[in-house]
Structure formats: structure tokens, C-alpha cells
Amino acid sequence: MGSIYLTNKKNVWCPGCGNFAILNALIKALERLNLKPESVVLVSGIGCHGRINQYVNVNSIHVIHGRVLPVATGIKISNNRLTVIGHAGDGDAYAIGLGHLPHAARRNVDLTYIIHNNMIFGLTTGQVTPTTPKGMRTRSTPYGNIENPLNPLLLALVSGATFVARGFAGDIKHLIYLFEEGIKHKGFAFIDVLQPCVTFYNTYSYFRERVYRLEETDYDYTSFKKAIAKATEWGERIPIGIFYKIRRETFEEQLFQLKDKPLVQQEIRINLEKVYKILS
Numbered sequence: 642m643g644s645i646y647l648t649n650k651k652n653v654w655c656p657g658c659g660n661f662a663i664l665n666a667l668i669k670a671l672e673r674l675n676l677k678p679e680s681v682v683l684v685s686g687i688g689c690h691g692r693i694n695q696y697v698n699v700n701s702i703h704v705i706h707g708r709v710l711p712v713a714t715g716i717k718i719s720n721n722r723l724t725v726i727g728h729a730g731d732g733d734a735y736a737i738g739l740g741h742l743p744h745a746a747r748r749n750v751d752l753t754y755i756i757h758n759n760m761i762f763g764l765t766t767g768q769v770t771p772t773t774p775k776g777m778r779t780r781s782t783p784y785g786n787i788e789n790p791l792n793p794l795l796l797a798l799v800s801g802a803t804f805v806a807r808g809f810a811g812d813i814k815h816l817i818y819l820f821e822e823g824i825k826h827k828g829f830a831f832i833d834v835l836q837p838c839v840t841f842y843n844t845y846s847y848f849r850e851r852v853y854r855l856e857e858t859d860y861d862y863t864s865f866k867k868a869i870a871k872a873t874e875w876g877e878r879i880p881i882g883i884f885y886k887i888r889r890e891t892f893e894e895q896l897f898q899l900k901d902k903p904l905v906q907q908e909i910r911i912n913l914e915k916v917y918k919i920l921s
């Protein structure tokens with residue numbers, strides 16, 4: 642696939658990994674939105690998913706485990722003209738980095754946060770995560786997982802996210818649509834992607850048999866109550882699509898310091914000599 646948004650780095654994901662669908666959908670969404678590569682910043686966490694920053698030809702930073710959101714928030718505040726997209730794994734986003742999610746959501750920072758949710762620690766070879774189903778045997782739960790999994794969509798909703806969606810790596814067309822809508826959304830766009838891990842938890846057929854697109858029903862994504870109810874639906878049928886979308890003032894829109902121009906274009910008005918004096 643030739644695209645200005647793709648680097649020529651050799652891809653090392655396992656053949657068939659759900660990450661390929663996420664990468665391809667992102668490239669297609671960037672193409673459709675016609676965003677200049679230099680105007681986009683991709684922030685990725687630690688894990689198999691984290692390598693996505695090497696494959697997408699935009700500005701990018703591969704941060705420490707779980708810290709995608711604080712770094713992405715800092716970038717957006719420093720230069721609010723940039724399009725900032727965060728990629729995290731389920732371990733990254735829902736275990737070590739979970740504390741950042743409610744705050745980014747309630748602040749409504751204008752970011753797109755894409756979770757590669759394979760329900761497993763992929764890179765470290767198959768340990769339990771907060772989204773691993775109960776009862777599942779993993780490398781760290783040889784007798785079966787005794788914990789109840791977290792519902793990330795509910796958490797994003799109650800934290801105040803203004804765009805909450807779920808995608809499936811087995812439905813690229815739909816994923817392109819979700820990424821496009823998420824990136825266009827002004828505010829915090831949370832997109833959890835069901836991403837099969839062909840090596841440690843291959844869920845392609847499980848999800849393929851169950852998922853259905855909300856867009857093909859008469860579902861209304863502007864109702865918070867309906868979104869909460871929809872987010873609890875998980876079983877024989879699993880909804881994918883936009884669960885909730887509303888417009889609310891973003892964090893940056895309320896910062897008077899950004900009214901005229903981004904911080905990076907402003908003169909530094911502090912006396913550095915004084916600062917150095919204090920530091921020393």
C-alpha cells in the first residue's frame with residue numbers, strides 16, 4: 642500500500658495481527674481528512690501496539706508505559722493547531738495508565754485516543770489485563786482469571802468523554818469511519834478497538850459472530866442514558882460504532898492564554914536569569 646502517511650519501516654507485528662487493521666484504517670482516515678503529515682502528532686505507549694508510531698509517517702513520540710494521555714495533552718496545549726492522536730494498549734491504557742483516562746475525559750482535551758484492546762499483554766507474551774475475560778487462562782493466570790473485567794466504555798462515559806466509540810479490527814471499513822469521526826470531533830474522542838492477538842488471544846471468529854454496527858440500527862448517540870445502557874450490552878450480540886457524541890467546550894478553548902496563538906508561537910516572558918537563580 643503506497644501512501645504519504647506510511648513509512649518504509651519493516652513491520653514486525655505477527656502476520657494476521659489486529660494491529661494491521663488499525664494501522665490501515667488510520668492511514669485511510671488521514672487520507673480522507675487530507676491532513677498534512679506535519680500537522681499530526683501520534684503518541685504511542687509501550688506494547689506491540691506502540692510500534693505504530695514507527696509505521697505512520699507523521700510526527701510521533703513513543704512514550705513510557707501508560708503515559709500516552711499526559712504527553713498527548715501536553716502537546717495539544719503547547720500547540721493546539723496540531724491534530725493529536727494517542728495509541729495505547731489495553732494494558733497501557735487500562736492498567737498502569739488508567740488514572741489518566743477520567744481526567745482527560747472530564748477536561749475534554751481535543752485528542753483522539755485509540756485503544757488497541759486485545760485483552761492481553763501482547764509484547765510481554767500473554768499476561769492478564771483489566772479487560773481479559775473472567776475465567777481465561779493466561780501466562781499469569783494458569784488456573785483461570787478470577788477477576789471481573791473492566792468496562793472501558795462505561796468508564797469513559799461516566800468520566801465525561803464527549804465521543805465514545807467501539808470498533809473491531811475485523812471491520813476495517815467501519816474502523817476508518819470511526820477514526821475519521823473521532824479525529825474530526827472537537828473534544829476528547831475515545832475509541833476502544835477490539836483487536837485480536839493471533840498469538841495469545843485470537844478473537845476474530847468470536848467477535849465476527851457477535852458484533853453489529855450501531856449505525857445500522859436506529860440508535861441515537863446523543864442520549865447519555867441510552868449510551869450507558871448500550872455500553873452494558875455484551876454477550877450474544879456486541880455493539881460497535883459511536884455510542885455517544887456531544888459538543889462541549891474543550892479544555893483548550895477555555896484557556897485564555899491560547900486565544901490569539903498557540904503557546905509555541907508566543908514569546909517567553911519569564912526572566913530566565915531569575916529562574917536559573919532559584920534552580921541553583
Ligand SMILES: Cc1ncc(C[n+]2csc(CCOP(=O)(O)OP(=O)(O)O)c2C)c(N)n1
Binds near residue numbers: 757759770
Ligand atoms: C513501567 C513499565 N512496567 C512494565 C513494563 C513491561 N511491559 C512492557 S509492554 C507491557 C504490556 C503491554 O500490554 P498492552 O499495553 O496491552 O500492549 P500490547 O502489547 O498488548 O499491544 C508491559 C507490562 C514496562 N515496559 N514498563
Ligand SMILES: [Mg+2]
Binds near residue numbers: 732
Ligand atoms: Mg494488549
